[in-house]
Amino acid sequence: MKAAEAGRWDGPVSGDVSDWESASVHWVIQREDLAARRFDRAFTDVFWNP
Numbered sequence: 001m002k003a004a005e006a007g008r009w010d011g012p013v014s015g016d017v018s019d020w021e022s023a024s025v026h027w028v029i030q031r032e033d034l035a036a037r038r039f040d041r042a043f044t045d046v047f048w049n050p
Contacts, residue, residue, distance in 0.1 A: 023048040 004013040014020070029042040 021049070 003009040024047045025044060026047075027042055027044040029039070033039075033041045
């Protein structure tokens with residue numbers, strides 16, 4: 001809603017909470033891999049709450 005109010009969302013936005021779904025994406029990477037840009041060794045996990 002805040003993005004729509006700030007003009008950063010193109011299209012209609014529902015204010016009804018039941019119209020929205022959420023997900024959390026967590027990712028981790030070791031510092032050495034990040035410095036070496038070895039993103040193939042990163043780990044991700046997604047939690048989806050319908």
